[in-house]
Amino acid sequence: MVSKLARRTAALTMAAALATTSLAACSSAGGSDSNGATKIGLIAAEQGPFAFAGASYLKGAELAAELEDVELVVEEGSEDPAKSITAFNKLTGQEGVGQVVCCVSSAVAGAMKPLATSKKVPLVVYGATTPDLEDPPFVLRPALLPQQGIAPVSARLVKELGITSAVHVTASDNDGLVAQSEAARTSTEAAGAKDLGTVKTLVADTDFSGAVTEILSKDADMVTVYTLGEAAATITKALREKGYDGVILANNAVATAPLLKSFGKTLADTYYSVEYTPASSIPAAAEFTKAYEEKYDEKPDLFASQGYVAVKYAAQGASEAGDGADAAKIADALAGIAEMDSPWGPLTFEDGQGTSEDFQVVQIDDAGVPQLWTGAGA
Amino acid sequence: MDVLAQQILNGLALGSVYAVFGVGFGLMLATLGVLNAAHGTFATWGALTVLYLVNDVGLGFWPALVLGVLVSGVMAVIVDFVAFQPIRRRGGDLLPALITSIGVWIFLLAAARMVTGATTSRYSPDAAPSGSFDFLGLTLGRTQLVSLLAVAVVGVGLHTLLHRTRVGAAMRAVGHSPMAASLGGVNPVLVVAVTAFLSGAVAGLAGITMGLNTSTVNFMLGEALLLKGFAAVIIGGFGDVRGTVVGGLLIGVAEVLTAQYVSGSLRDAVTFGLLLAFLVFRPRGLFGSAASMQTVRA
Amino acid sequence: MGGFWDQYRSVVEFAMANALFALGSWIAMWAGVFSMAGATFGAVGGFSAAYLDLHMGAGIVVQLLVGAGLGLGVAALLSVLLLKLESHWMAMATVALVLITRVVVLSAEEYTGGSVGTGVTRRVDLVTVIALVALVCYALARLRRSRYGMAAHAVREDAAVAAALGVNPFTVRAVAFAASGLVAGVAGVVLANLLQYIGPDTFFITLAFTMVAAMVLGGTYHWAGPIVGAIVFVGLPEVVRSYVDGVDELMTGALLVLIMVFMPRGLIDPRRQWFRRRASQPVAQEPAPQPEVVR
Numbered sequence: 002m003v004s005k006l007a008r009r010t011a012a013l014t015m016a017a018a019l020a021t022t023s024l025a026a027c028s029s030a031g032g033s034d035s036n037g038a039t040k041i042g043l044i045a046a047e048q049g050p051f052a053f054a055g056a057s058y059l060k061g062a063e064l065a066a067e068l069e070d071v072e073l074v075v076e077e078g079s080e081d082p083a084k085s086i087t088a089f090n091k092l093t094g095q096e097g098v099g100q101v102v103c104c105v106s107s108a109v110a111g112a113m114k115p116l117a118t119s120k121k122v123p124l125v126v127y128g129a130t131t132p133d134l135e136d137p138p139f140v141l142r143p144a145l146l147p148q149q150g151i152a153p154v155s156a157r158l159v160k161e162l163g164i165t166s167a168v169h170v171t172a173s174d175n176d177g178l179v180a181q182s183e184a185a186r187t188s189t190e191a192a193g194a195k196d197l198g199t200v201k202t203l204v205a206d207t208d209f210s211g212a213v214t215e216i217l218s219k220d221a222d223m224v225t226v227y228t229l230g231e232a233a234a235t236i237t238k239a240l241r242e243k244g245y246d247g248v249i250l251a252n253n254a255v256a257t258a259p260l261l262k263s264f265g266k267t268l269a270d271t272y273y274s275v276e277y278t279p280a281s282s283i284p285a286a287a288e289f290t291k292a293y294e295e296k297y298d299e300k301p302d303l304f305a306s307q308g309y310v311a312v313k314y315a316a317q318g319a320s321e322a323g324d325g326a327d328a329a330k331i332a333d334a335l336a337g338i339a340e341m342d343s344p345w346g347p348l349t350f351e352d353g354q355g356t357s358e359d360f361q362v363v364q365i366d367d368a369g370v371p372q373l374w375t376g377a378g379a
Numbered sequence: 380m381d382v383l384a385q386q387i388l389n390g391l392a393l394g395s396v397y398a399v400f401g402v403g404f405g406l407m408l409a410t411l412g413v414l415n416a417a418h419g420t421f422a423t424w425g426a427l428t429v430l431y432l433v434n435d436v437g438l439g440f441w442p443a444l445v446l447g448v449l450v451s452g453v454m455a456v457i458v459d460f461v462a463f464q465p466i467r468r469r470g471g472d473l474l475p476a477l478i479t480s481i482g483v484w485i486f487l488l489a490a491a492r493m494v495t496g497a498t499t500s501r502y503s504p505d506a507a508p509s510g511s512f513d514f515l516g517l518t519l520g521r522t523q524l525v526s527l528l529a530v531a532v533v534g535v536g537l538h539t540l541l542h543r544t545r546v547g548a549a550m551r552a553v554g555h556s557p558m559a560a561s562l563g564g565v566n567p568v569l570v571v572a573v574t575a576f577l578s579g580a581v582a583g584l585a586g587i588t589m590g591l592n593t594s595t596v597n598f599m600l601g602e603a604l605l606l607k608g609f610a611a612v613i614i615g616g617f618g619d620v621r622g623t624v625v626g627g628l629l630i631g632v633a634e635v636l637t638a639q640y641v642s643g644s645l646r647d648a649v650t651f652g653l654l655l656a657f658l659v660f661r662p663r664g665l666f667g668s669a670a671s672m673q674t675v676r677a
Numbered sequence: 678m679g680g681f682w683d684q685y686r687s688v689v690e691f692a693m694a695n696a697l698f699a700l701g702s703w704i705a706m707w708a709g710v711f712s713m714a715g716a717t718f719g720a721v722g723g724f725s726a727a728y729l730d731l732h733m734g735a736g737i738v739v740q741l742l743v744g745a746g747l748g749l750g751v752a753a754l755l756s757v758l759l760l761k762l763e764s765h766w767m768a769m770a771t772v773a774l775v776l777i778t779r780v781v782v783l784s785a786e787e788y789t790g791g792s793v794g795t796g797v798t799r800r801v802d803l804v805t806v807i808a809l810v811a812l813v814c815y816a817l818a819r820l821r822r823s824r825y826g827m828a829a830h831a832v833r834e835d836a837a838v839a840a841a842l843g844v845n846p847f848t849v850r851a852v853a854f855a856a857s858g859l860v861a862g863v864a865g866v867v868l869a870n871l872l873q874y875i876g877p878d879t880f881f882i883t884l885a886f887t888m889v890a891a892m893v894l895g896g897t898y899h900w901a902g903p904i905v906g907a908i909v910f911v912g913l914p915e916v917v918r919s920y921v922d923g924v925d926e927l928m929t930g931a932l933l934v935l936i937m938v939f940m941p942r943g944l945i946d947p948r949r950q951w952f953r954r955r956a957s958q959p960v961a962q963e964p965a966p967q968p969e970v971v972r
Contacts, residue, residue, distance in 0.1 A: 053497075090686075111796055115799075208635075210393060218382045243511050416886065478933065479933070493927075654776070
């Protein structure tokens, strides 16, 4: 009974699949780019642990696809390694998909990397920040590494605010966050602030009462917090509640819309470095903000800019590879891109990794709203 | 020295959340014979209820807390009726009830993920207790005080109820033998419902205070509590409210001190290492008697 | 056709990997040992496969042999510690074991990649996975009527009676537990190869719950049970998802409760009429229905 039904369902599905494939073949046969891999696959994260960012990534990506005139094929991956692998296989199984844009979390990016390499389909990473993920020509990361901004910004804060000592907080089981915390530690020390040590937390921690007590016992002028956004905001709030009045430099993930909304004023006076904010002083950023607002009637956020840049980069690769190029050719074209203009300022690429020197400094004001920080004198 | 005392206080506050949850989880295990994989979701739903009432309806934190506790309790009664009662009636064992509880867990977890959109939030800082005050030269957060009060109320209240009242005697009787209980003039269906309600309500209270203390409310909130509460029950000596409270507090202090003086990454190792050691070498736990082992049955 | 397979092949593969895990749990259950430790043995197999792959470039045959051997070895060692426990404590101790496995995976960073996890080159195909499931089933079908099979069944139904008949329940359980470790170790190798990425959460409580749920859902009285259970458990959400999005997990949870309430012995029950007509004689002559008591 069950098996009969299952067989019938399978047969129906197969018939439907055959029909769709042949239809697709017929319709594309008439076009000029019948063999071209011009479509860009995208693994979305509208559900799952990064759902708060997933919608923005997708909107930014779709804006770029519209402006660059490329077709985007979206498959939900929920930032789950197994689901994302299924999504990758579904995408690359489709005709005309020559590259896949994906990945917020480093775990998922790590899972996709060997797949992309073995299938020889370029993977354009839009969010994951673990070090050494890029591996051209098949794994490319236009997304910037936060430490590119943390080093200069933390040094600038030490000098302009006259800081003499700093304590650092990290999530010791996340390579990306450890690298960010390390960047803050070395650059604050180089700028003249005494290093009072690093307090280690774990990504899965939710109770920070112990860590906060440890930080307060060091009595530092400045605390840098490089943990995941939720944890960084919770630690910041707890520090202020227990009377800490020094400078806090935190992961820019504290300033995602849901966190700002739910933490409100408790994040006041926190600094962070970021490549994009709607208040950015970079001209290309203002253009992006305007186009996004026209299309969606809301302000873009960092994630939207990351989705936008990734698809813009992917589209540039596809167009440089030319009509009729296959995935391998597109990979080479992507790996060959050396410069690109972006809302994050002019990007340069080395080994498939994007770099920018135009990071912004933001300070959350007393009402809990991020404002561009222009210096201690301003 | 100062830091050590402060960290012990932090540990007690954290452990009190585990203890409260463990008391509810242990009540269901010892009395109703269900190793309930879905128990963490009761905590989650209690916290989500408060989140909704405080942030969207605009209710004050304390009335919201009472309603959240009620919702978790009622949820436990419904779950028991739908998923555990039919198995209990058949005289089934731990295993089938565990499997239905896994089904309930999948269901309630997925439902929680749907209503939250998998996002994390927190009670509005304007409404929820916040800030801290000096306590014997140490700093005690108001949220920590709430969990310490919760464990005092639940621990003393439930222990008194079980050992000093007729209802409590009936609950323990149902735990030992439903048949004997019904012969003694106790309506087992009602007693089971009351037990399930209390067990869920207490889990809800734990979830609400957890959300308050960590400024983190999401669909996964109860999962960590489930594992730690399970450990508290086993370490404390199963079926004993005092033991579970001590077990929970012990885990909390051990975790915080391990993180401060050894390594944050060994936090879970200490808890679960203790758990396995107790299971293997002292299954009775700190307080349990050999007799209480016989009470796990449906 | 190709498109269809590309889309659903992975569903079938994951169902088969879970079937292996469920079979592992079933083997322990055969002798009355309810264990979730399959997740631990899976981790042993999975991470050793990843290590062999990354550091030695070992092929799938070596990986499977090592995974099976280590799974067997670890299970045999643990059986000394765990099997003396009264059954409920034993079940809970296996849960504790799974919790500790994650801690070990996190701390043994050199071998497991720690919290970041590790990538694995995929070296299995669907045929290999199905062949492994078939091999386990064949072995179980042969064993079912062997002396050991009878002894295991007797120990599960009533250990005291079995002991009176000259069967040593401890030995029978230890053998079953070790064999379940072997199969779960193999399943871990397969899962690692399918996922191509494993981390501390891969072999954790969700997998433990999945394997016992699949086993009980399918039925604990016939080796076909866990396979059917795994197919339903993994395949059903996929089928539901292709019709209605977003409610697949709600359906899975509700269905698991319904099946357990209305078909307490699972989907495959040798005692049920439908099977009895087709089943061969020895199966039909199983003891009369008794409440299943695991003490």
